[in-house]
Amino acid sequence: MKHQINPDLQRERDNCSFDIAELTTIIDGSPEKTKERKEREECFLVSLSEGPSTAVPEEYLSHREKYERGLHSSCYIFKQIRKWQEEGKMNINNYRYVIGGILSSSLVRDGSVFGLHYIMFMPAIINLGSEEQHQTWLKRAWTCSIIGTFAQTELGHGTFIRGLETTATYDPETKEFVLNTPTLTSYKWWPGGLGHTSNHCIVVAQLHTGGKCHGIHSFIVQIRDEDTHMPLPGVKIGNIGAKLGLNAVDNGYLALDHVRIPRMNMLMRHAQVMEDGTYVKSRNSKLNYGAMMFVRVVIVFDMLNYLTKAVTIATRYSAVRRQCQVKEGEPEVQILDYMTQQHKLFIGISAAHALRISANRLWDTLNEVSDQIEQGNLERLPELHALACCLKAISTADTAALVERCRLACGGHGYMLSSNLPLTYGLVTAACTYEGENTVLLLQTARFLMKTWQHIDTAKTTPTIEYLKITSDPNYVNKWEKSVQGIIRGFQVVAMRKTSKSFEMMKTRMMSGLSQADAWNMTSVQLVAAAEAHCRAVMLQAYHEATVAEAAAASPQLGPVLLQLLELYAAYWALEKTSDLLQYTPITGDDITELQIWYEELLTKIRPNAVGLVDAFDIRDDILQSTLGAYDGRVYERLFEEAQKAPLNAEPVNQSFHQYLKPFMQGKL
Amino acid sequence: MKHQINPDLQRERDNCSFDIAELTTIIDGSPEKTKERKEREECFLVSLSEGPSTAVPEEYLSHREKYERGLHSSCYIFKQIRKWQEEGKMNINNYRYVIGGILSSSLVRDGSVFGLHYIMFMPAIINLGSEEQHQTWLKRAWTCSIIGTFAQTELGHGTFIRGLETTATYDPETKEFVLNTPTLTSYKWWPGGLGHTSNHCIVVAQLHTGGKCHGIHSFIVQIRDEDTHMPLPGVKIGNIGAKLGLNAVDNGYLALDHVRIPRMNMLMRHAQVMEDGTYVKSRNSKLNYGAMMFVRVVIVFDMLNYLTKAVTIATRYSAVRRQCQVKEGEPEVQILDYMTQQHKLFIGISAAHALRISANRLWDTLNEVSDQIEQGNLERLPELHALACCLKAISTADTAALVERCRLACGGHGYMLSSNLPLTYGLVTAACTYEGENTVLLLQTARFLMKTWQHIDTAKTTPTIEYLKITSDPNYVNKWEKSVQGIIRGFQVVAMRKTSKSFEMMKTRMMSGLSQADAWNMTSVQLVAAAEAHCRAVMLQAYHEATVAEAAAASPQLGPVLLQLLELYAAYWALEKTSDLLQYTPITGDDITELQIWYEELLTKIRPNAVGLVDAFDIRDDILQSTLGAYDGRVYERLFEEAQKAPLNAEPVNQSFHQYLKPFMQGKL
8 A cells, every 4th residue: 555655755855955866875885785785675574574473563562472473583584594595695795784784673673582693603603613613513503403692691790701600610531511600690691592592502601620710711502402492401591581672582591500511512713621631722812802893893883773763763753743833824843944853863864974984994994904813913903992892882872872862852752662763772772781881891992092192102003093193292283173174183182182181190190009900990980081082083083084085976966965964973073072172172162152053054954955864874664663754754644553553452441441440430449 | 588688788888977867867858757758658568569469570561461450550559549538648748749759650660540630630620620610520530430631632733732633612502512633633642541541531622612713721521431431432542552661551542523522521710611602711821830830840759759769779789799800819899889880870869869959949939939829929930930841851851861871880780671770761751751842841941041131130030040140240250169159150150151142142143134933943952051051050059058958957977978969969060061161161171170080089988878878768679679779789689580580481492482493493484
């Protein structure tokens, strides 16, 4: 059934000053990539349509039913992925899109039980397993004849991996490891797919052999019978319970009571335990960084998916929604015309482009550095690690704030789950905590900054920290200019000054007698701020460089629009950070007033293209899954239709009227 | 079953420097009030225990089951309220506690179906109904022999009440009103308890009589049969569907197809329609402000309840949780010892006291001004309205941010629904939108500021805007001082300057040819900022005045702690607003460094009392309902016990293994 497009939305599209498809191509990377994406989406949506009925939307289901439907859907989607794998259609480039993009943020609305099988279980076997182990496990994992997950976090330990309590003790008599979780706090807790889905699991545990602890290592443990799916002896396992989001992911707990596994179930590519129990150390302890950074880059791309969804929903809704008659005799105003609304939304559109560019850069750098690491060159690892840490932290925190801003911008209707905004927030905010808690990550970046600053004069400056050297040069001219470049320079000075100030503060505190650890702790609020400033300077510069190139290559209609978005992003963040600019650059109060006016003018310039800009993200209705954001703008119709699907509305009178309400009203309860 | 207190938590309590009960008394207001509160809590918890079993926690239920359990619980709680009413135990003072405090934020975790019956339906009859109507409706409402709600918002209209489309057309032939919702957008949407619970409803509609529209008025409409509960003819009604929170509230929609009601069902205390259709206007259109303001004050108190819950949970958890070995050979650190964690949590404790004091002030002022209004004196109405608007907006926005900050401070475990933090956020963020969307409310305050500023020289300055006159005096000495008073003065100058700057900007834009409406819109981002600055100046001053008095009356142990919290609040917000201070006061970069160090010292001073400070909020475990925040600190035990209650864990193997997972793994799907 084709419906008419809401006329307000149609008018927006008619008035858009550029070719929407051109922008979509830029976002995807090339016309071929757009075509591939569309085919991929179509293909997976078709597989999904063979799955469970969605006559009752999942938000009406119980926790158990959400799991069951999620599993059902996932089987049909991963059937397709398996098919693609068999056909050789999966490769490093589309793998990221399929696993990261489509799965974790689009088709399976509330996450997938099989996510960790692909993102952690298989990669861990590849990275940490020997050739022999690849033979044994990888083929079975690849065809999904076993399903695995990765269990590191425990009830009592997340950030502090060294503190994990699960033990794997080698028994040379039987040539087995004995896996044990000796305390409640050592129970594994959180792994996706662990509760009721996986039958295998990589368990991270403290390795004990020859009476010595050798720190954490990874072990493959079968946890359920392959035929009956019953938990194996000594294995206590289940779902950890209802969460803010991701309720279809089957996060689980796992307790192991002296469970024995063959020696060959320890992943032995790097470190090994010989038959007699001799421990052979890994050559390099930093080789694992690669996998961790890969996951963080995938997270940044994920954020991009969520943010584009949220701004698409909120912008289209704001074009359809009319509220308040501002001028006598005129119709009510599209809320998109209110500057306060533009202030809420347009930064989200700009930020999506900034994220896209940062994520692409990070992805390229990661691949470069990975190649260098393969060749034994670890020089750029610390810089890349520091960059991935702060980008993960800032992109997740910013996206969470922007998604919530979009939701609130939709007023009451944004509170409806059918808007898809609350669910989107639930998924995004989770990323602020998993794969490195944001504050912890920013402190990692700060540690890198402190080390770099200590030797700034002599250090070989790598691309993302070159500015520290330049701006701290005594001859550097610190001036203010109302332009993107001016703001970048300002942000670089701010980051440099916050870095140097934190460094000095640390030094002063240590000289006054504090230990290094205590001085670090006392200064940590400022260190976090320094790491954030560093990240913003790097992101803005990357966004600037790439956009100038994109705009130059674009049509004369689109080019200026791309630059407007960049300028808006720069002006917005400059206004957010005027405190820093006032402290560390020669910006004046009048400059700030000008900046504010510039920002307001940019909002006005972007306004007519707002709908076109979100259309260009090209998110299909069946991926967007929002009553407020659908392409046709039938907002009120969809809200009403969705409500009709609530099982509560299937009967005119709910049973509890007879059971409780009527007796209560009659005073008989 | 009594469990031992977690030793880390016990040590915190042993080391607290003040008497926790003394602070509880201050928070409650007097020893008698503490006693009353405890009795009230006990009494309602006993009623609730007669209600539904909670063996399966509500987060595992489906949308329909959540409604059913919520209704069941509510019947048992409101049975007790009805009993209290009959016994004459309900009065204006405890009414607020019972309806606002206990119900909307404590006992009924996800809201109550009967909330609007008490907060809107009955008060509307009292305020808008004639004596005769009181006789007819109030007694039945009072005994709950009818259950009502209040339907104003429509699918297409929330903020703009004048734009409501529902009509009530008087038919003098039959002496009836014909209620009609002519379009989909005119369907009533959102009222709590409307979907499946209420059988009566106050409908706000455009009154038509004698061929003329007289604007919106309120009408009592019976919507369901009192005996069968079936929707009456012409009434289309149901639940609006799943939401981010408040899923037990039964928010509903309502369409009326030419439904006829007797003339006497229009609430006629103020305006009337005579038998022949003659319309008699109300004497005063502003009399309704009182009810609206009452609701907003209740919201501020609600925020206080939610915030104290969140900081209690996060602070106790942070004392129990240990993570990372910072110094060799020492145990892992309580995360409460990390300054970044203190930075996340302690502002929440301070903000709770600031909110408590602001809410109490607003409550007192509201009562004062209400008395004046009763006597026909409307002089202070605009000021009070402006104050209630911005306090509602800032208190809900701040609380939402702080609750989320607490949740994120609990890491992954804060993402568990059993922590009660996600649900708390869902309830708080709803308040950013309902009863006046926050941006709209801040613009109302800004409008008052602009009007005041226009006549600042001659205006009679009322208490909350006296500072505008003082700080704008040419002889005023604008100086910076690192103290609470210094910050208050700084904030006052900032608010004055933002007000005057917005005013000038409006003037400039109008002189350049923009209409007043367009100039307003172009300046609205700055107007919102001015209103926020005004609110922060007023709140901080109120917090300061009351705390100085409380500290002076408190014991020598407690007094200084109260002042530390005040100083922390002032320093935190000064650091958040250094941009404004740098622009409008003579504060320097060095002053800001000093401010930062002061703030860090305050965190360190408050640290040893943190647990005592949240204990003093005295929230019972069965009201707190949190695995992470319980008094005994059995965090991990409770997390594990809660997971065991998930119905998904009732069976070792879920049915979907046989249906989908096994066939999928075998490649047979």
